Amino acid sequence: MNYELIGISVLWLFLYGYLIVASIDFGAGFFAFYARLTKQDHLINRLISRYLSPVWEITNVFFIFFYIGMVGFFPDTAYYYGSALLVPGSIAVILLAIRGSFYAFENYGAKSSIVYLFLYGASGLLIPASLSVALTLSEGGFIVKGQDSVALDYWALFSSPLSWSIVGLAIVSVLFISSAFLTFYASRAEDTGALKLMRSYALFWSTPTIVIALTAFIYLGQHNSRHFQNMMDLWWLLAISVGFFMTAMWLLYNGRRYGLAFICVMLQFFSAFFAYGIGQYPYIIDPYITIQNSATSPAMGLALIIVFVGGLCLLIPSLILVFRLFLFDADYVKGKH
């Protein structure tokens, strides 16, 4: 296998990792705020902050990791995305900055205030929306290429049903993934109040997730038939995804095996996400950038892969350590440490 293919597969895997951990984080912020509004915060806030406090920084690094890997393996993407995304990208940066720092201010510093919580909750939904613009752009048709400049066609972007359905999908997926995870976390903490609340959120957000996913898929067919056709050829991956979704719903509905239910949700998104990614091959931005024509020099590609393998040998044990200490240590989850 050539290095650019390894590169894009690794990056896609990391983007998937970010999708899961960031969704948990973003959704938790929204639920914390919503629960405060509906006066149910006493049920879940402690639970949420117990999970998030040790890991919020790690979540952030996943994103940087993907971004640096992308411009490393495919420097041309930096030029296209960089030029086109100046405004939406900067908005995402500002939102991430507000969110990250205010989380730390509240949890390690000052007392909790509704303003912080609002900023935290609202940014949690706006960030996925602004980041999903990058995915929309990759479908082509939103970038205007001039003589020696690249710009974003805002009108095309805002008037496209595809871009809105992708934004919608990003938001509801965040809420669904997050509530499924927090349901599992609450069940580990043996916290019945939180469990009941989070389970109801998870069940509620499942329907819009699947409906908007279908809608986005249909609009994708109208916008980029090549990508759509490729995904149709991978129908079995999509079918597996739906299968996992049904299993997760069944487990959640019957109220048992919440850990397995969350794994099913993860696998549901995994198969759909990879069907989407494989279907896009070989383009990174249709039609300007393909994986082959934008790849970095072979020496750099090899160096990046070596570093990547070496880095993972350090990272994976450390991540396992974090999870053992804060996710699978029943005493910690229950709040005894």
Next chain:
Amino acid sequence: MGVDTVFWSKLVTGMTLGFHAIFATLGVGIPLMIAIAELIGVRKQDPHYTLMAKRWSRGFVISVAVGVVTGTAISLQLALVWPNFMKMAGNVIALPLFLEVFAFFFEAIFLGIYLYTWDRFKNPYIHCLLMIPIVLGAGMSAVFITTVNGFMNQPQGFVMNAGQFTAVNPLQAMLNAATFSKVFHVLSSAYLTGAALLAGVAAITMLRKGVTPYHKKALKLMMGVVLLFSLLNTLAGDVSAKFLAEHQPEKLAAGEWHFKTEKGADLILLGFLNAEHEVIGALHLPKVLSFLAFGDFNATVTGLDQIPKEEWPPLLIHYFFDAMAGIGFALLAISLLYFLFVFWKKRNELNKWLLRIIALGGVLAFMGVELGWFYAELGRQPWIIRGYMRVDEAATSSPNVRILFFFFLLLYIVLGIMCVLVLRRLFNNNPPEVEMEKWAKDKRNLTTEEGEHA
């Protein structure tokens, strides 16, 4: 009328980096201080030092948060504001950027563990050990990112072919001629600044609330670190000056207002420039520049007359250089003075004036870092990749960059104010003595509880 996008691009990036540098320096420097304090606390079984580590790490998280988000901002701005630069240089600098993220990832994981496992291990050394990956991760991310800056100053490790970097050798690009002196200077100044800040905080607290054993110990420990790292930092500065003289003479010449190439060049301190580029009212130290640059009072130092005028860095950087170097020596002098007072029994090292100067030293250290970066970055204008790409070829062409400048400005103002307010609230109403007492009480309760169970 078109917006000058190059100007605004420079401004956005300069502002972000200037703001980030404060927190990045803390992020590199403070972990070492926490590690030292905790280790001494465990070895001497002195709870004061353990409390120091605890309190410092609490404040540290707040600064890390701001450092992380501004770091995210600058890394994305590399592509958003300088797309042409990333397209060209991405081939060569991807490796150190990637490595930096790994180092940071590593640090982030262990910082999360460190903060939440204070009482989880029976053996106190295990918790100490967690500081190793944090100190290493923080230091290494500084090393890697500095190699990128080194590359932009001293590009190496590629062949230029039709306007593109080809035959890239990533390791050679990282280990360019500028890397060693830069890394040395960045690390030594970060540790120096971290220690000077914590010493300054202890000094201010003693000035306001009187001398306490906790703050006395903190001050002495940190002044020791300041002394050590000001010595190393002076050495690092000297190494950097010698590097500049050999490889980047235009930066040294602009910083020193050295117009004519000559043997036995004078070092010029302060002063003004008139319209004809004549130096007025400056202090001339004969032949010192030659000595600083080459270790020889009669060596020839390249002047600006050898450099095409359109490649001159701004001459303003002279002041940045003088101020930065002055601050470095001032910090060394402050720590020497302190220890002189400590060992000279007739003097009280905690007298008000000395404490005031130490407090001032904390602020000066940050100014030194900022001025040093201003000197280094403005000193390579007009290049973004020295000798290969000019800054105006690299900037975005989008006029929106002007509006974004103001959005980011607002963001940094809010973050800066919030950070100060939160830190004040965290420490002001919670002096270490009170915490110490609470701590002891909790321990007593715990032992009596255990006794009842038994």
